[in-house]
Amino acid sequence: VPELLAAALPPGTVRTGVRAVSASTTAVATAEHGEIGCRAVLVATGAHDAAELLPGLRVPAxxxxxxxxxxxxxxxxxxxxxxxxxxxxxxxxxxxxxxxxxxxxxxxxxxxxxxxxxxxxxxxxxxxxxxxxxxxxxxxxxxxxxxxxxxxxxxxxxxxxAMPAPHDPRRPVRLLSGLYVCGDHRDSSTVQGALASGRRAARAVLSDFGAPPAAGSDTNAGNAGTGSVPVAAA
Ligand SMILES: Cc1cc2nc3c(=O)[nH]c(=O)nc-3n(C[C@H](O)[C@H](O)[C@H](O)COP(=O)(O)OP(=O)(O)OC[C@H]3O[C@@H](n4cnc5c(N)ncnc54)[C@H](O)[C@@H]3O)c2cc1C
Missing domain, CATH: 3.90.660.20 (Protoporphyrinogen oxidase, mitochondrial; domain 2)
Structure with missing residues (x-):
């Protein structure tokens, strides 16, 4: 799946092996690759790492x-x-x-x-x-x-x-305009949940930038199906 998503992007868009140490709406500081400026940040890590980058974020059991x-x-x-x-x-x-x-x-x-x-x-x-x-x-x-x-x-x-009842499978993915978070801890604790939260976050980014939803993304933002992640903003 990651390779399919990356293949739809211009060459060089995705960089692997780069560890983020802090994130804001305008820049990501990395451990060994300096600071990368940006217009928006989507933190797509597990819950512990997300809370390191986004202090105050809920960390589940x-x-x-x-x-x-x-x-x-x-x-x-x-x-x-x-x-x-x-x-x-x-x-x-x-x-x-x-x-x-x-x-x-x-x-x-x-x-x-x-x-x-x-x-x-x-x-x-x-x-x-x-x-x-x-x-x-x-x-x-x-x-x-x-x-x-x-x-x-x-x-x-x-x-x-953990997903003790009552579990919220649609935790917010938009923290503020320009700062977003996705991953299994925002949805259900599965690959499908991680993908669904990524789709919700991508939609939020597109919406904040005034862009239409990516072609092929359905309007049902629930957990049904994972085949239409809008790669343009993921
Ligand atoms: C042993 C095991 C078996 C599982 N079996 C299943 C299964 O059968 N079916 C199922 O649906 N789910 C299964 N899961 C759960 C599933 O793997 C997770 O729910 C899913 O991978 C979560 O995806 P994610 O994108 O939220 O996070 P992750 O897959 O954890 O991806 C987060 C990424 O962020 C990177 N990262 C973290 N911190 C930083 C940083 N500071 N800078 C840059 N990158 C960073 C990490 O290296 C990682 O690549 C299993 C999990 C485990 C551990």
Missing amino acids: FHPVTVMHHTADRPPLREPALILAAGGRGPVAHTMVASEVDPSRTPPGRVLITSTVLGASAALPAAELDRAVRAQLAAVYGTSTAGWELLATHHDPYAVP
Whole structure:
């Protein structure tokens, strides 16, 4: 998606690897690339980073997520399937044989099993979690996991903004004329929510600049669909 959005812009418009350290309506100060002047700023980071750049912005509570990657001699399943492991029989929420889903993610002939742990279990020590995950995956895949090798464990304590009821999925994205914020913390805690908030923010920028909405952007600014993000102002 980022590449599709960037491809619609003139070459050189998007610069990556540039860390913003402060933002105002007229300029962004960066860590290593000096100050960049502008007519408007849209902060599109996670909630913690957004609050660093925009002091006073609400930072929600977060749910942790841990992702574990195992390898095995043989794929435990020869299908490009995401398996929902709900049912309370272990910490894994969902798992897949990633090398079957996307063979480009592994060297030829290698097997990669990727499993996601949500909630309190995600905070368990890695070795303890690995034992519980293996036991559950043995039942899920119907095979022994004793010989599997743990390749990596990625724990993110701030993975997903919490959405306790009553949740507002349309938090303001326009702070003032020339200063905007988007991201999953302004909408729902998903890629779709992040994109929908980006679309709302882009519309606000266009409106403040007196420009018509980008061609193809529907007038329903809710969460339905993410295919028409107006790239001209994103
Ligand atoms: C392990 C895991 C699994 C998930 N699984 C799913 C899933 O299956 N489905 C789903 O819908 N969602 C999933 N999510 C949630 C989803 O990834 C997020 O909701 C979404 O990526 C949020 O998008 P965003 O654009 O708001 O922020 P991000 O994707 O976090 O992007 C923010 C960007 O801002 C950059 N940045 C931060 N600070 C600065 C700065 N000072 N200067 C410049 N750049 C900066 C960061 O480097 C980052 O690239 C998952 C999240 C995690 C962690």
